[in-house]
Amino acid sequence: VTDILGPFLEATVRTATPLALAALGETLVERSGVINIGLEGVIIAGAFGALVGASAAGVIAGFAAGATAGIAIALLFALFAVALGADQIISGTAITLFALGLTGTLYRALYGTAGASLTTPTLSPVAIPGLSLLPGIGRALFYQPPVTYATYAVVGLGWWWLYRTHAGLALRAAGENPAAATAAGVSVGRVRTVAIAVGGALGGLAGATLVLAQAGTFAEGMSAGRGFIAIAVVALGRWHPLGVALAALLFGAASALQFLFQAAGWALPYQIFLALPYVLTLVALAGAAGRSGAPAALGRIEEQGA
Amino acid sequence: MAPAGTGRGIRQLPPSLRSIVVAAGVAATLLALLAAALHAGGYDAGRALTALWTGSFGSSYALTSATLVRATPLVLCGLAVALAFRAGVLNIGAEGQLLVGAAAAAALAVARGERAGSGTLVAALAAGALAGALWAGIAAFLRRRFRVLEVISTIMLNFVAGYLVAYLVRGPLQEPLRIYPQTVSIAPAARLAPLIPGTRLHWGVLLAVTASVVLWWLLRSTAAGFRVRAAGAGPSAATVAGQIDVGRVTARAFLASGALAGLAGAVEVLGVTYALYENLSPGYGYTAIAVALLARLHPLGVLASGTLFGALEAGAAAMQRDAGVPSVVVTAVEALLILIILAVTRPRPRSTRASDSASEAAQGPVGATPLP
Numbered sequence: 001v002t003d004i005l006g007p008f009l010e011a012t013v014r015t016a017t018p019l020a021l022a023a024l025g026e027t028l029v030e031r032s033g034v035i036n037i038g039l040e041g042v043i044i045a046g047a048f049g050a051l052v053g054a055s056a057a058g059v060i061a062g063f064a065a066g067a068t069a070g071i072a073i074a075l076l077f078a079l080f081a082v083a084l085g086a087d088q089i090i091s092g093t094a095i096t097l098f099a100l101g102l103t104g105t106l107y108r109a110l111y112g113t114a115g116a117s118l119t120t121p122t123l124s125p126v127a128i129p130g131l132s133l134l135p136g137i138g139r140a141l142f143y144q145p146p147v148t149y150a151t152y153a154v155v156g157l158g159w160w161w162l163y164r165t166h167a168g169l170a171l172r173a174a175g176e177n178p179a180a181a182t183a184a185g186v187s188v189g190r191v192r193t194v195a196i197a198v199g200g201a202l203g204g205l206a207g208a209t210l211v212l213a214q215a216g217t218f219a220e221g222m223s224a225g226r227g228f229i230a231i232a233v234v235a236l237g238r239w240h241p242l243g244v245a246l247a248a249l250l251f252g253a254a255s256a257l258q259f260l261f262q263a264a265g266w267a268l269p270y271q272i273f274l275a276l277p278y279v280l281t282l283v284a285l286a287g288a289a290g291r292s293g294a295p296a297a298l299g300r301i302e303e304q305g306a
Numbered sequence: 307m308a309p310a311g312t313g314r315g316i317r318q319l320p321p322s323l324r325s326i327v328v329a330a331g332v333a334a335t336l337l338a339l340l341a342a343a344l345h346a347g348g349y350d351a352g353r354a355l356t357a358l359w360t361g362s363f364g365s366s367y368a369l370t371s372a373t374l375v376r377a378t379p380l381v382l383c384g385l386a387v388a389l390a391f392r393a394g395v396l397n398i399g400a401e402g403q404l405l406v407g408a409a410a411a412a413a414l415a416v417a418r419g420e421r422a423g424s425g426t427l428v429a430a431l432a433a434g435a436l437a438g439a440l441w442a443g444i445a446a447f448l449r450r451r452f453r454v455l456e457v458i459s460t461i462m463l464n465f466v467a468g469y470l471v472a473y474l475v476r477g478p479l480q481e482p483l484r485i486y487p488q489t490v491s492i493a494p495a496a497r498l499a500p501l502i503p504g505t506r507l508h509w510g511v512l513l514a515v516t517a518s519v520v521l522w523w524l525l526r527s528t529a530a531g532f533r534v535r536a537a538g539a540g541p542s543a544a545t546v547a548g549q550i551d552v553g554r555v556t557a558r559a560f561l562a563s564g565a566l567a568g569l570a571g572a573v574e575v576l577g578v579t580y581a582l583y584e585n586l587s588p589g590y591g592y593t594a595i596a597v598a599l600l601a602r603l604h605p606l607g608v609l610a611s612g613t614l615f616g617a618l619e620a621g622a623a624a625m626q627r628d629a630g631v632p633s634v635v636v637t638a639v640e641a642l643l644i645l646i647i648l649a650v651t652r653p654r655p656r657s658t659r660a661s662d663s664a665s666e667a668a669q670g671p672v673g674a675t676p677l678p
Contacts, residue, residue, distance in 0.1 A: 037457055086648040089396050089457050090599070094644035097592060101637030108632035109347045220634070228461045271473040278462040282444075285459065286452040 008253075008260040009140035014214065016252025017148045018043075018206040022230040023237065023244045024154050025202030030234055031162065032195035033175035033188075033297040037092025038077040040227025041099030042200050046070040046207025048103040051218040052110075054120040054211070062120065063147070063208045070204015071197050073099050078196040082189055088299055096227065104220045122216045123147060145213040147205070151245075154202065158241040171195060175295030203227070225278065232281040235288045239295065247284070254280045329610070332600065335646065336618070339639050344631060354629040361624020362617035371506040372623070375578060377616025379404065379587070381514040382570035383594030384601065384608040385521050386438075386563040391603050392525065393559035394538035399445060399460025400567040401591025402467035403438035407568025408575045409471050410437035412582035413479060415492040415575075422496035430496060431513075431572045438568015439561045441467065446560035450553050456560070464591070472584050479582060488583035498577035508577035515609065517566065522605035534559050567591060589637070593619070596640040599647055615640065 022043055029036045036042070046066040053065025073095060080091040111118055123145035132142040162168040173181035174191045181188055206226070211218055233251060237244030258273035337355070344351040362373050383400040390397035411434035418426045445463060448454035474480075475487045482490070498508040525531035536544040537555040544550040570590065579586055597615050601607030618640070622633035 080645060080648055084649055091645070091648055093396075093398060093457065093595065094641050094648065097595070098638055098641030098645065101634050101639070101641055104634035105343070105347065105632050105638055108634070109349075225461060225465050228458050231458055232462075269473050269477060271469040275466045275469040278465045281462045282448060282454070282459055285454040286448055 004260060004264060006139060008256050009137060010143070011256035011259050012249060012252040013140050013144055013148060014252070015255040016248045017144070017151050017213070018209040019226060019230055019233055019251055020151050020245050020248035021147075021154065021209065022203045022206035022227060023233040023248055024151075024158050024241060025199035025206075026230055026234050027158065027237070027239055027241060027244050028162070028171065028195045029192075029199040030298055031175045031239060031295055032171050032192045033178060033295055033299075034081055034192050034196060035088055035092070035231070035299045036074070036077055036081070036196060036199060037089055037228075037231070038073065038095030038099070039092075039199070039203050039230055040223055040225065041092075041096035042070045042073045042077075042203035043207040043210070043227050043230075044103050044221065044223040045073040045099045046204030047211045047218055047222055048107060048207070049204060050208035050211040051107075051118075051120055055118075059121050059123055059212055062212050063205060066208025066211070067201045067204040070202070070207065071200040074196050074200020074203065075193075077200075078193045082192050082196070100221060100223075107218060107220060118218065119216050120211055120218075123213045145209075147209050147213050150205075155241050155245045162241065172295070175297055178297050203230075206230075229277060229281050232285050232288075235294070236284040238288070250284075251277055251280060332643070333614070336614075336639060336643060339642055340635070343635055343639060347631070347635070349631050350629060354625045354631045357624045357628035357631075358618075358621035361628075362621035367505065368620065368624075370502055372620035373613065373617045374511050375506050375508075375616075376619050377613045378508075378511045378514045378577070379570040379574050379590045380594060380597050380615050380619075381609055381612035382517060382573065383567050383590050384597030384612045385514075385517055385605055386566035386570070387594045387598035388601060388603040388605060388608050389521060389525075389534070389559055389566065390563035391598060392538045393534045393556045393563075394541060395446075395449075395556050395560045395563065396457045397442065397445070397460055397560060397563050398457050398595065399442060399463050399564075399591070400570075400594045401587060401589065402460065402464035403441045403564045403567035404571035404574070404587055404591050405464075405467040405471050406441045407434035407438040407571030408586055409467075409474055409479075409571075409582055410434050410568070411572035412489050412492065412575045413474075415496045416479065416489050416582075418493070418496065420493050422493040424495065426493075426496040427498065427576060430576055431569060434572020434575075435565040435569040438571065439565040441568070442560050442564020446557045446564075449560070450557050468584070471582065471586070475583055486583075489581045492576065492580045496576065497580060498573065506578070508573075510573035510577040513569070513573060514612070517569075518605045518609045521566075525605065567594075588619070593637075593640060596644050599644050602651075 022039060026036060026039055046069050049069025050062040050066035054062025076098075077091060077095045080086040080095075081088045125143050125145055126149075128142040128149070132138050134142070162172065170181065170186045171191055173184065173186055174188045178188045181191075207223060210222060210226075215222065229251060230248075233247045234244055236250070237247035254277045257276060258270065261268065261273065340358075341351045341355060344354050361368055363369055383404060386400045386403070387397060411430040414433045415422060415426055415430045441463060442460070445454075445456050445459040448459050449456045472487075475489060479489045480486075481488060498510050501507045501509050501511060525535060533544075533550050533555045536550055537552045537559075541552045541556075544555075545552050571587070574586065574590075575582060593615055597608060597611045600611040600614075618636055619633075622631075622636040625631045626633040
């Protein structure tokens with residue numbers, strides 16, 4: 001049984017990593033009272049940035065470029081959603097379409113149509129001494145690319161920052177009651193812009209992970225809806241870093257199911273497995289309905305007394 | 307953003323002149339954005355823009371066989387998005403609804419085989435609309451019952467619809483030789499006939515025009531249309547003052563929106579491709595968002611903006627052929643256009659917004675509501 005389960009658990013953690021990164025960033029953004037539907041655009045920008053950075057100067061540069069590209073797209077969103085007070089959902093949708101079109105254009109302009117054979121250097125898995133030898137989950141959790149370990153750190157840091165620091169308190173206040181936060185001296189607009197930028201960095205890293213730790217190449221539209229899935233992950237994880245990490249693992253498992261069933265020799269149309277994470281998103285959102293945890297001011301356009 | 311003075315200046319013009327000024331402004335902005343993007347990408351902007359023109363409006367063949375053929379699904383999907391947005395439903399799922407509409411129409415027409423007649427054509431169009439409505443119905447149900455954000459649910463359903471078509475054309479609907487991932491060709495009797503002989507333009511374009519006029523009339527002059535506008539403009543006020551069941555009204559508008567997008571898919575299969583295959587739509591459902599927003603959600607405006615984007619996409623194909631410019635550049639330009647529209651029509655303080663909508667109601671036939 002472990003012959004089948006082992007690869008399944010490894011694949012679960014591997015596919016959960018970019019989802020968790022993006023969803024943790026979106027958790028901060030939503031906790032500040034903004035919903036960034038443009039996360040999908042942030043991820044694809046991060047993936048493309050990673051391609052450019054990594055082909056120029058290696059894996060580390062790739063991750064840095066991915067995060068930078070993510071921040072750039074996220075700040076464009078902040079310009080509309082925060083500074084101009086435009087509708088967050090429509091701005092986010094437009095940002096996503098813009099990023100998909102822009103990366104597609106730049107990709108073909110820079111690498112031509114023969115880009116399909118393009119490969120980037122990738123991160124190899126690194127074993128954590130001792131822990132990776134734990135029975136069952138040891139290899140799945142502790143024989144992964146370093147970016148997965150960084151994600152573990154982001155979960156802990158995010159929790160500590162959100163619940164144990166003054167800045168985290170100000171962020172949550174901006175999301176729960178912006179008027180009261182303003183009265184208490186918090187600059188709601190600035191808090192939200194910073195949250196969106198941090199969310200952009202994590203979303204960009206998520207895109208970079210797709211290229212530099214998984215695919216080893218870039219493809220147009222390779223984000224494949226992960227930004228929207230990550231938003232569902234945030235709701236399922238009830239806007240709490242630990243919950244979000246667990247929810248990301250659940251979605252990772254759904255994507256990894258195809259390995260399990262292939263190994264078990266089940267003959268089902270493979271499109272069912274490909275569609276599964278999207279269907280699971282719908283089920284998760286329906287299941288998360290009516291439960292508390294959503295920031296009270298989420299998605300509302302603020303009348304910021306001009 | 308246009309300074310406030312400019313906006314007020316344009317508003318003082320008579321409506322007909324005003325729309326010409328706005329249209330010219332939009333076209334100029336689009337061309338400027340595109341030229342800048344081309345220049346930045348290191349392409350020969352002059353040559354590319356020439357190709358854009360010859361491929362879209364440059365000849366009667368380009369106009370009928372490229373621009374209007376592409377405008378047809380864009381107008382139908384644009385109407386779908388406009389209707390939903392008017393009702394306060396952010397249906398981003400026109401793409402998926404189009405795909406299931408195409409699948410249903412193709413399944414029905416293929417099943418009839420050589421026995422197909424004009425009755426098959428009508429039934430296939432109806433099946434496409436029904437399938438689109440059912441697909442939107444999933445998101446409408448999730449929204450009403452579980453308050454699931456329809457932006458996310460409809461996008462998820464777009465992916466599921468894509469995989470569904472991928473499965474169908476490799477499974478139950480695949481052509482009998484099982485070589486190509488597509489259905490057999492639909493019998494000529496069940497196709498939408500050419501409108502002008504010698505071109506690719508089919509009767510579907512008249513369907514799109516009719517749908518625009520009917521939707522405009524419905525929204526403007528009927529009680530149902532009023533309820534949709536009231537529900538979208540202010541759900542709580544509509545409930546309290548108008549005794550409108552907002553949940554039911556928006557759910558029905560959502561279904562009707564899906565039906566329009568599904569119809570677009572059926573029209574595409576029966577009038578253009580004559581078979582179901584993957585990548586049948588080059589993202590018509592997503593472009594439709596820009597089409598609807600550019601038209602300020604006005605059904606007759608969708609007819610104009612749909613034609614503009616049809617020309618843009620037809621021209622982009624020519625640009626890729628003649629000047630080697632990747633046609634996806636148009637997606638980025640369209641999205642930028644949405645953002646510019648958002649920036650210039652962002653919500654204003656309440657006092658001015660009330661007078662704005664009152665004056666627009668007096669000028670425009672439908673009292674174009676500001677963007678949600």
